[in-house]
Amino acid sequence: MSVVSIARLRRVACAVGVLVLFASGQAFAQASAASPPAGQPQTDPQQIREELNRLRAEFEAIRESYGARLSALEAKLGGGQTTGTAAAPTPGAPPAPGAPPTADVPAGAAGAGGPQSPLPVYGSTSASSKIFNPDIAVIGNFLTATGRNTVEPLPGFELREAEVSLQAVVDPYARADFFLAATPGGLEVEEGYVTFSSLPGGLLAKVGQMKEQFGKVNTLHAHTLPWADTPLVMRNLLGGEEGLSDAGMSVSKLVLNPWFFLEATGEVYRGSSGVFEASKPGHVSWLGRIRGYRDLTEGTNLDIGASVTRGYNELGSDFTTRLIGVDATFRYRPLRRAIYRRFVGRSELMWSRREQEDGTVPAFGMYVSGEYQFARRWFGGIRYDRSERAFDASLVDKGPSFVLTFWPSEFSQIRGQVRRTRYAEGVTANEALFQFLFSIGAHGAHVF
Amino acid sequence: MRRFIIALVAVVAILTAAKAFAAIKVITTTEDLAALVTEIGGNKVTVESLAKGYQDPHFVEAKPSFIIKLHSADLLVVVGRELEIAWLPPLITQSRNAAIQPGSGGYLDASQTARILDIPTGLITRAMGDVHPSGNPHYWLDPNNGRLMAKAIQNKLSNMSRADAAYFAQRYDDFDKRLAEAEKRWTAAMAPYKGLKVVTYHRSWPNFADAFGLDVIGYVEPKPGIPPSPAHTLDLQQEMKAKNVKILLVEPYFDLKTPNAIGRDTGAKVLVMPPSVGGVKEATNYIQLFDYDINLLVSTIKQTGTK
Numbered sequence: 001m002s003v004v005s006i007a008r009l010r011r012v013a014c015a016v017g018v019l020v021l022f023a024s025g026q027a028f029a030q031a032s033a034a035s036p037p038a039g040q041p042q043t044d045p046q047q048i049r050e051e052l053n054r055l056r057a058e059f060e061a062i063r064e065s066y067g068a069r070l071s072a073l074e075a076k077l078g079g080g081q082t083t084g085t086a087a088a089p090t091p092g093a094p095p096a097p098g099a100p101p102t103a104d105v106p107a108g109a110a111g112a113g114g115p116q117s118p119l120p121v122y123g124s125t126s127a128s129s130k131i132f133n134p135d136i137a138v139i140g141n142f143l144t145a146t147g148r149n150t151v152e153p154l155p156g157f158e159l160r161e162a163e164v165s166l167q168a169v170v171d172p173y174a175r176a177d178f179f180l181a182a183t184p185g186g187l188e189v190e191e192g193y194v195t196f197s198s199l200p201g202g203l204l205a206k207v208g209q210m211k212e213q214f215g216k217v218n219t220l221h222a223h224t225l226p227w228a229d230t231p232l233v234m235r236n237l238l239g240g241e242e243g244l245s246d247a248g249m250s251v252s253k254l255v256l257n258p259w260f261f262l263e264a265t266g267e268v269y270r271g272s273s274g275v276f277e278a279s280k281p282g283h284v285s286w287l288g289r290i291r292g293y294r295d296l297t298e299g300t301n302l303d304i305g306a307s308v309t310r311g312y313n314e315l316g317s318d319f320t321t322r323l324i325g326v327d328a329t330f331r332y333r334p335l336r337r338a339i340y341r342r343f344v345g346r347s348e349l350m351w352s353r354r355e356q357e358d359g360t361v362p363a364f365g366m367y368v369s370g371e372y373q374f375a376r377r378w379f380g381g382i383r384y385d386r387s388e389r390a391f392d393a394s395l396v397d398k399g400p401s402f403v404l405t406f407w408p409s410e411f412s413q414i415r416g417q418v419r420r421t422r423y424a425e426g427v428t429a430n431e432a433l434f435q436f437l438f439s440i441g442a443h444g445a446h447v448f
Numbered sequence: 449m450r451r452f453i454i455a456l457v458a459v460v461a462i463l464t465a466a467k468a469f470a471a472i473k474v475i476t477t478t479e480d481l482a483a484l485v486t487e488i489g490g491n492k493v494t495v496e497s498l499a500k501g502y503q504d505p506h507f508v509e510a511k512p513s514f515i516i517k518l519h520s521a522d523l524l525v526v527v528g529r530e531l532e533i534a535w536l537p538p539l540i541t542q543s544r545n546a547a548i549q550p551g552s553g554g555y556l557d558a559s560q561t562a563r564i565l566d567i568p569t570g571l572i573t574r575a576m577g578d579v580h581p582s583g584n585p586h587y588w589l590d591p592n593n594g595r596l597m598a599k600a601i602q603n604k605l606s607n608m609s610r611a612d613a614a615y616f617a618q619r620y621d622d623f624d625k626r627l628a629e630a631e632k633r634w635t636a637a638m639a640p641y642k643g644l645k646v647v648t649y650h651r652s653w654p655n656f657a658d659a660f661g662l663d664v665i666g667y668v669e670p671k672p673g674i675p676p677s678p679a680h681t682l683d684l685q686q687e688m689k690a691k692n693v694k695i696l697l698v699e700p701y702f703d704l705k706t707p708n709a710i711g712r713d714t715g716a717k718v719l720v721m722p723p724s725v726g727g728v729k730e731a732t733n734y735i736q737l738f739d740y741d742i743n744l745l746v747s748t749i750k751q752t753g754t755k
Contacts, residue, residue, distance in 0.1 A: 172551065175541060198546035202519065254519055254544060261512040293512040298500070301511060335503040336701055376675050376703070409674065410534075411574060440574070 134168035134176075137441030139223050147431030151423045152235075154431070158184060161222060165443055173198045179221065190221070190245070202254040212244040212273065213252075213265050213289045214307045215325040215348050226344070226371045226381050226405070228417040228435035232397050233365030233387040237323065237352045239274025244309070246273040246285070260294040269311070275321055275390070276311030285311025303329040313354060321390070322353040342373045352390045363388040371403070379405040385421075395424035413437040472608055475521040475548075477532050478505050479726035480588045481558055481597070483734045485525060487623040488601045492612050498539075501726020504701040506578075506673070510535040518543035521554065523608065525601065528559035531585035556604045559585070562593040565654045577671025589723060590655035591631050594734050598623055630735045634660065634742050641749055646695040647688060647716070649702045652723045660742070665691055668698070668706055676706040688714045694752040695745070697721050700728070717748050 141161040145154035166178040174196050181190040193208025211219050217231060218238055230241045238244055248269030255262040267287040271278030276285045287309040295301045307325040326349045333342040347368040354361045365387030373379045381403035389395040399421035406414045415435040422428050474495040476482040482497040489495065496517060499508045505527065518524065518539055526532055540549060547554035564583035572581055587593050602620040606613035642661035649668040657664045666687055670680035687693075688710070696716045698707045704718065711718040721741050722728045731737040 169550075172549070173546075195541060197541050197544060197549065199544065202544050204542060204544050254516070256516070256519070261516055263512070291512075295511065295513050301513075303512070331509075333509060335500055337703075338504055338507050338509075338701065340703060409574075410578065 132168070134166040134178075135442035137165045137439055137443035139163045139165070139437065139439040139443065141223050142436040142438075143228060144434045145431055147429065149421070149429035149431055150427055151421075151425060151429065154433070160184075163190065163221065163223065165441075170194060202256065204252050206250040207248075209247045210245065210250065212246060212248075212269065212287055212309065213250065213267060214238070214244050214287060214309055214323065215305065215327045215350070216329065216346065217348065218243040223437050223439075226369070226379070227383060227401065227403055228415050228433040229401075229419065231348075231367035231369075231383065231387075232385040232399075232421070233348070233350055233367055236387040236389045236397065237275075237350050237363060237365045239276075242274065244273045244275060244287075246270055246276075248284075260292055262293075263291045265289040265291070271311045273311075275313065275323065277314035278312050279316055283312040283317065285309060299334040300330070300332045303327075303331070315356060319355040321355065323350060324353075325350045340373070340376050343370065345370045354390050356391070361391060361393055363390050363393040377407045379403075379407070381405070389424065397421060397423050411439045472522045472605065473520060474523045474525060475517050476525040477508075477527055477536060478588075478724055480724050480734065480737070481525045481527065483725040483732075483737075484558075484594065484598050485601055485605075487734065488598055488616050488619050489605055490615065490619050492609065492615060493605065497726075501722065501724040501731070502700050502728075504699070505531055505724070506534060508532070508535045510539050514539050515542050518548060519545050521545060521548055523554045523556065523604065524548040525556045525558055525604075527585055527588070528557035529564065529582045529585035529587070530580050553608070556600065558597045558600055559583075559587060561596045561600045562587045563590065563596070563655075565658065566651065577669070578673025580672075584651060584654050586652040586723060587655050589653060590659040591627060591634070591738060592659065593655060595624060595627055598627075626735060630738065634738055637742050637746050638662075641746070644695065644749065645691050645693045646697060647684065647693055647710075648697040649699055649707060652699055653697060656723075656741075665693060668696070668702075668710065681706060681710060685710055685713050688716060695719060695749065699723050717752050719744060719748050721745065 139162070140159065141163070142158070143154070143160045144157050146156070160183065162182040164178075164180045164182070166180075167176070169175045174194050176194045177191065178189070179191040181188055189209050191208070191210045193206045193210045196205040196207075199205055211221075213219055217225065217234060222230070222241075230243075234241055234243050246269035248267055250265060250267040252263055252265035255264055265288065267289075269276075269285045269287070271283050271285040273285070278284065287307065289305060289307040291303070291305040293301065293303045305325075305327045307327075308323070310320060310322045313319050313321040328347055330345045331343070345368075347366065349366045350364070352361070352363040352365075354363070367383055367385045367387075369381065369383035371379055371381035381401075383401040383403070384399075385401070386396065386398040389397070399419060401417055401419040403415060403417045405416075408414070413435070415433075415437070417433040417435070418431070419433070420428065420430050471491070472489065472493045474482075474485050474489065474493050476485060476495060476497045478499050479497045479501040482495045485493060485495045498514050498517065499505050521543075524540070526536065545554075546552060549555060550557075564587050566580070566584035568576075568579060568581060568583075572579055588597065598620055602616045605616050609616075638660040643663055644661070645663045645665045646657070647666045647668065648664055651667060651669075651672050653662070653664060656662070666684050668676050668681070668684065670677050688696075693714065694716050696707055696711055696718045698704060698718060698720050700720050700722055704720070707718045710716065721744060722731055722737065725731050725734060725737045727737070728740060731740045
């Protein structure tokens, strides 16, 4: 179509638009002119009905006459681009007030006080670039502590951690997960890794900074633990509350068999994760884990694992630390009442073999815990800790904890914990901890 | 030597043929989807559902045993609309199966062609409870959506096994016919109660209500996914009395304490109605699910003597 004919079309469309405006305006004027009798209270209903019928007939007549004129105009346009009719959003045509509601609202007219129709949720075209944004969530972990603890004093109020998670699929072969943790100690990359999920041979590979697959608690983020604190064995044998977390690579394989789920994992890390302190680039730490899982019934299952890791400790090239862990988890969750009842019983045993100048220190630590959901939003738990210290096995810390958790929703938890710790120094600490966990955004589901 | 070659060729031919005739292994997230896959796939597929019909499909545990099932699957069919968001994504990642990753050929989101209700517009926040930003995921409870889902499954299976396309098409036609007959039956049974006001526990029934002319006036949950609160229950009871609501639908996986209390106060009948195939043992396929639900509903309405 030539430029001239487009211009002509536009002119005609303008004329049609004005016509429609005029038509509806006139109809409205007539209606309002005829309305006064309706406003007189003494007029009887019969009269009003007649008046209405007359008006309707008049309006129909006007509509028909303009309809005929419109068709004539359409015919004049030559049938080429006429399917859109006068109400189509021809550029330049004002939005006719009498136009059918199906007509699109010109983008520029939206803010002009005219159309009030709801906007589509997916927004403007520029919003499509946001589709590829990763899922973003922030989880606050706020802790208050009361009681007396001279060995490990906790601040009265503390935002222990603000964890930002960014998760998305990278391409058809991989996905990426980042967890940035802002703690009172500063901002750090808690985890940041890529997962290759499309490898042949039943392999799953992860590369990046991540929590090492040693046992259970070590692999979990603080906000997914059923306690406000972490078991003593983490601090004593795994190098602190953060546990084993390092830069490296992980490959795990499903060992298919007809009886149960079996997964074997092999990992290699730089060797600097608190317990390990590589002095040379070649001093990597190795980790191996095997995990078996079986459904006992549809509502109960058993999850058992064994892990081993070895690396160089901070004393230098001649000194290594070996860790061996065994973990077992029993879960009960009846399917018909899955949102009201569950029980998780878990225990982890860990052995440390640390080489020092005065010989190898064998240390042992463990915890055993149970958590029971007794109402839709209430969980009660208990834990017993006992752990020797990696440097000196004669120093033993131990004690019980009692936990009560309330879940206002899936996105927040309020937790109270009472713990009594008997430290090797001969000090007994009685403490009450209150934890508030709150999450915003699209946090991805957690691994079982 | 020649005999050996012939034997080898025969073995290879048999193995290839066996592979060609091997059934498509389908895993679905819910039993409703499994039932529809069976309708279309017949004996050309094997199908298994991860969640059970009597389980709340929002809260399924991501058990490692599911990873094994997904690992060897040729096709994964999901309800979509974020129904499975809390448990399915890590299972898919850990399945080590490239074929069933979202966007791959072996992944089917059954909601793509269905008619979805309750798509929120405007501002969405979690203050509204557990909202589903892409619409209500309980869409399979409209028989016509069942038809659309079956069609999507037929297309997918035909793409995966072109040789069986005619078989799947024939099975779809058969299902479509049986469903159309059943729909007539259901519509006739529900016709006298058009516009009947009901209350449901969770927002599971908008498509069902829409298809069979029920009017859901309220929910036991104050907001989706939020457990009942005393204040909301009181309001609901008042509203039910004012509007003379005599039917309260509860999904089998919710606690009956609050619904029963509401029933006692308002005189409404509490009806445990399965929203999924397998929710009760009588509902073993898609058409039976509606047969069961509608029979139950109609007989209860008769008991209450409403209309």
